[in-house]
Amino acid sequence: MSNLFALEDGIHAPITGGATLSACRKGEIAETLFIAGAMVHDWEIFTPFGHSQAADVVLTRSGVRPLGVQVKTGTLVDSGAYVVTVKRGTTGGMNxxxxxQYDFDVLAAYLPDRNQFVFWTFDDIRSRVTVRYNPAKHRAPGNWDLLNNVAESLTNSGPETADVPPPTVQMSTSL
Structure with missing residues (x-):
């Protein structure tokens, strides 16, 4: 698979005639590549409708609890590391x-120049607004087995709900 970002200088894509790809477009590309990769690894895909959802993609397969995945794009910095912004914006980008917790289960960060993903569990990045990934120091990218492990772990440790009665709804007989 070729690098769809194809950034000559880290900013401008020749495929767009030298125009800068917007953050939104980069996100759409990363999400699409993630979905393709997940399908190759035999996951069923559900995509929440609209922007500003806590998870970009929901993965499921028989026998395991669905996984919420937030997809981001890493930015290569001078040190050779990638910086991934992991924060939830509000309308207008303020605040x-x-x-x-429970916004998503796995962070999938796309590394454009490597055309690979690196994965973190939510617990790995809890309460952080940026994470750094250095290929020389950290886990190898492309560890799709992490998704299987997280799904199995969450399925096995999920809450027991079989004996919980449904909520009682009382209807008024008078108007």
Whole structure:
């Protein structure tokens, strides 16, 4: 698979005639590549409708609890590391905040020049607004098995709900 960003200088893409790809367009490309990769690894895909959802993609397969995945794009910095912004914005981009527990299960960060993803569990990045990934120091990218491990772990440790009665709804008989 070729690098769809194809950034000659880290900013301008020749495929767009030298125009800068917007952050939104980069996100769309990263999400599409993630979905393709997940399908190759035998996941069923669900995409929440609209922007500003806590998870960009929901993965499922028989026997495991669905996984919420937030997809981001890493930015290569001079040190050779990647910086991934992991915060949830609000309308107008003001008051961005860290994601909260149960917003998603896995962060998938796309590394454009490597055309690979690196994965973190939510617990790995809890309450942080940026994470750094250095290929020389950290786990190898492309560890799709992490998704299987997280799904199995969450399925096995999920809440027991079989004995919980449904909520009682009382209807008024008078108007």
């Amino acid at each position: 961005a905040r860290p994601y909260q």
